[in-house]
Amino acid sequence: MAEAGSSRSDHCSGWRAWALQGGVKARGAIDSGAPRRWHAVLAMLMVSLLVRVEESKVWSQDLPKGNSCIECHRAIGDSRVTPPAEKFPQDIHLAKGILCQDCHGGDAATSEREGAMDPAKGFVGKPKRQAIPQLCGKCHSSADYMKKFNPTMRIDQVQQYFTSVHGRRLLAGDPKVATCISCHDVHRIRAVRDQQAWTYPAKVVDTCARCHADRQYLRGYKIATDVVDQYKASIHYETLTKKGDLSAPTCNVCHGNHGATPPNVDSVANVCGTCHSLTAEMFAKSPHQEAFASIGLAPCVTCHGNHDVMKTTDTMVGTDSKAVCVNCHDSDSEGYKKAAQIRASLDRLREEVQRATAILDRAEHAGMEVSQAKFELTGATDVLLKARAAVHQFDPTVVKTLTEEGILVASQANAKGVKALEDLRFRHRGLWISVVVILVAISGLVLKIKEIDRRGPRRGIKKL
Ligand code: HEC
Ligand code: HEC
Ligand code: HEC
Ligand code: HEC
Ligand code: HEC
Ligand code: HEC
Ligand code: HEC
Ligand code: HEC
Numbered sequence: 001m002a003e004a005g006s007s008r009s010d011h012c013s014g015w016r017a018w019a020l021q022g023g024v025k026a027r028g029a030i031d032s033g034a035p036r037r038w039h040a041v042l043a044m045l046m047v048s049l050l051v052r053v054e055e056s057k058v059w060s061q062d063l064p065k066g067n068s069c070i071e072c073h074r075a076i077g078d079s080r081v082t083p084p085a086e087k088f089p090q091d092i093h094l095a096k097g098i099l100c101q102d103c104h105g106g107d108a109a110t111s112e113r114e115g116a117m118d119p120a121k122g123f124v125g126k127p128k129r130q131a132i133p134q135l136c137g138k139c140h141s142s143a144d145y146m147k148k149f150n151p152t153m154r155i156d157q158v159q160q161y162f163t164s165v166h167g168r169r170l171l172a173g174d175p176k177v178a179t180c181i182s183c184h185d186v187h188r189i190r191a192v193r194d195q196q197a198w199t200y201p202a203k204v205v206d207t208c209a210r211c212h213a214d215r216q217y218l219r220g221y222k223i224a225t226d227v228v229d230q231y232k233a234s235i236h237y238e239t240l241t242k243k244g245d246l247s248a249p250t251c252n253v254c255h256g257n258h259g260a261t262p263p264n265v266d267s268v269a270n271v272c273g274t275c276h277s278l279t280a281e282m283f284a285k286s287p288h289q290e291a292f293a294s295i296g297l298a299p300c301v302t303c304h305g306n307h308d309v310m311k312t313t314d315t316m317v318g319t320d321s322k323a324v325c326v327n328c329h330d331s332d333s334e335g336y337k338k339a340a341q342i343r344a345s346l347d348r349l350r351e352e353v354q355r356a357t358a359i360l361d362r363a364e365h366a367g368m369e370v371s372q373a374k375f376e377l378t379g380a381t382d383v384l385l386k387a388r389a390a391v392h393q394f395d396p397t398v399v400k401t402l403t404e405e406g407i408l409v410a411s412q413a414n415a416k417g418v419k420a421l422e423d424l425r426f427r428h429r430g431l432w433i434s435v436v437v438i439l440v441a442i443s444g445l446v447l448k449i450k451e452i453d454r455r456g457p458r459r460g461i462k463k464l
């Protein structure tokens with residue numbers, strides 16, 4: 001593979017794509033024929049456009065005049081040496097006033113090639129792959145230098161990088177591992193949180209996938225090549241991409257940006273607890289903590305997997321074939337019995353909540369006021385969530401204490417639903433009685449009127 005850097009084609013001008021989208025939306029609004037909304041949409045469009053122009057200022061900067069490297073490289077029209085100059089307007093370094101010669105050396109004030117690209121003037125040309133970390137580190141590892149631009153910027157990327165498998169193997173002479181520019185691009189390096197950056201959370205998967213999903217590229221290495229496919233099937237990826245929830249982990253969140261692991265994590269296998277801290281605390285109190293450690297099993301990934309973490313259900317615990325417990329516990333073991341007990345408690349609470357929900361829904365449908373009872377029932381649902389997390393203590397009494405509490409709440413809500421339906425029945429009965437009484441009264445009246453009609457002429461009203 002050529003350096004992954006140069007061949008990504010998703011750089012069509014962001015605002016233009018956006019304007020197209022916005023355009024479609026705006027047209028929809030015009031079609032709907034509401035002139036006021038049309039104006040509002042137009043105004044919003046203008047404001048957003050201004051914001052976009054403001055944002056894109058950095059990225060579509062004019063290249064400085066009088067820099068011979070840029071001027072000559074743009075003019076050459078060569079497929080290898082021209083692209084660096086063409087991509088450069090979108091590079092964060094240009095925005096900070098850093099130019100070609102700051103990385104490559106040479107003399108940007110001289111317009112002929114030999115003079116400009118003179119090794120005597122520090123010109124180093126295209127760096128070797130192995131030399132790239134040091135090249136970036138020239139500035140990025142220097143506190144004094146970085147301080148002038150951004151005092152909060154970390155300066156440990158290079159140092160960390162050499163603790164990772166990538167860095168260690170690069171030192172050992174393997175050029176196929178990721179270097180700085182495999183993850184950050186080159187000549188179009190963007191701020192790491194720029195939505196177009198290769199390091200932007202939703203884009204990292206593609207960045208790693210360029211090597212880690214490429215069987216051909218990784219032939220000869222003893223690592224799995226299905227990690228990306230597996231991750232893309234996970235609840236984490238779904239949460240990140242479908243819900244746009246950036247708190248769900250992508251590759252670098254678990255594996256670290258530069259180092260072997262993220263800060264404060266001793267092993268990647270223990271990374272889950274950085275987010276699922278409550279669950280991790282419970283696991284630490286469980287009999288599995290010791291048992292797993294003694295046979296070298298990782299705490300969370302043993303049951304949940306590492307890349308293909310799925311949404312969980314109560315069927316995961318118990319003694320049927322879908323439960324993970326039976327992978328290790330025989331039917332005569334303590335763990336097996338306790339697994340069955342834990343599941344029974346969860347099932348009872350879940351069924352109780354379902355029962356109460358159903359009856360309250362029916363009552364509500366029939367027009368009864370049950371919002372208070374419905375609100376109280378959410379208390380039982382919360383307890384069910386807590387009980388599911390408490391499974392990680394693998395102690396049936398802990399789970400049962402919780403579920404009993406929830407069952408009480410749910411059965412009270414259920415009783416309110418039952419009462420509401422009884423009230424409804426009572427009202428219906430009352431209604432029917434009233435109807436019958438009214439009917440009787442009406443027929444009595446009708447009879448009376450008929451009788452009066454019959455008696456009328458006999459009273460001797462004179463016929464004319
Ligand atoms: C007058 C034109 C001209 C000027 C000025 C010029 N270059 Fe070049 N540069 C070229 C050409 C042509 C090549 C490709 C042929 C070669 O490698 O010599 C090249 C190649 C390069 C390469 C790739 C070298 C390699 O090892 O493959 C780098 C890096 C480079 N230039 C950087 C610079 C920098 C930095 C400056 C300014 C200090 C600069 N150039 C000024 C014309 C120019
Ligand atoms: C932040 C540092 C940095 C800056 C600034 C920079 N380069 Fe580079 N340049 C690199 C690195 C790193 C490589 C090696 C890329 C690789 O291995 O694929 C490179 C490679 C090149 C190459 C060789 C491309 C190839 O595929 O063989 C040329 C030509 C070049 N740069 C020209 C320029 C020009 C012109 C500018 C200014 C517009 C510039 N560079 C600015 C870091 C930089
Ligand atoms: C395997 C991919 C990868 C490699 C290799 C890599 N980076 Fe990064 N880098 C990232 C990610 C991901 C981020 C952080 C994104 C975020 O904060 O969301 C990052 C962040 C950064 C930042 C912003 C400050 C910070 O530390 O968060 C700088 C500067 C940086 N990297 C420079 C480098 C340099 C220099 C190298 C080479 C020694 C390098 N990176 C190698 C992926 C990588
Ligand atoms: C000549 C000094 C210099 C060199 C060499 C250099 N950088 Fe930078 N880099 C900077 C400065 C200055 C900034 C802007 C810091 C700021 O103001 O936040 C920056 C910013 C960055 C950022 C954006 C960080 C953020 O805030 O999101 C990344 C990523 C980055 N550089 C990667 C690299 C990589 C990769 C290389 C090597 C190919 C490299 N840099 C080489 C000086 C340099
Ligand atoms: C330029 C190609 C390339 C890119 C891009 C890349 N890697 Fe790698 N990665 C490799 C190669 C090659 C190895 C070495 C495999 C080995 O020797 O075990 C490796 C090793 C690793 C390992 C160590 C595997 C092990 O246990 O030995 C991890 C973890 C890893 N990469 C994660 C990532 C992540 C996360 C990203 C994206 C942020 C990424 N890589 C981007 C090529 C790449
Ligand atoms: C939720 C955390 C998490 C996420 C997200 C994640 N990984 Fe992993 N990854 C792990 C764990 C845990 C291991 C196993 C480490 C161990 O056994 O020491 C691992 C192992 C690996 C390995 C080594 C596989 C082998 O066969 O040795 C590679 C390569 C890797 N991950 C790459 C990636 C890439 C690429 C992504 C993004 C597509 C990714 N990981 C996302 C946690 C994660
Ligand atoms: C960066 C934070 C983060 C890390 C690290 C992380 N997760 Fe998650 N995890 C989330 C988020 C966010 C969700 C989705 C929201 C939710 O349902 O809790 C989630 C969902 C889950 C779910 C599904 C929960 C359900 O409701 O069924 C499981 C299981 C899970 N993660 C296990 C793991 C394991 C195992 C690891 C380590 C290999 C891990 N997580 C690492 C943040 C993280
Ligand atoms: C990867 C294997 C493995 C899996 C999967 C597993 N366990 Fe265990 N479990 C063990 C080991 C090993 C021990 C300690 C030895 C023992 O008591 O059998 C243990 C112990 C226990 C204990 C303590 C037994 C006692 O003596 O009181 C309970 C309870 C338990 N497990 C419940 C579960 C439940 C519930 C599940 C499913 C959610 C489960 N286990 C899944 C391996 C496993």
Ligand code: HEC
Pocket residue numbers: 272273276279280281283288299300301302303304312313314315316317324346388389390391392
């Ligand atoms: C022995 C197997 C096992 C181990 C080890 C294990 N889990 Fe679980 N996990 C389960 C089971 C079973 C469920 C489903 C509980 C339910 O829904 O009734 C579950 C559910 C979850 C959930 C969703 C419910 C909740 O708590 O919000 C998350 C998140 C989770 N586990 C994270 C972790 C983390 C993090 C670790 C490591 C500290 C871990 N698990 C270790 C078996 C395990």
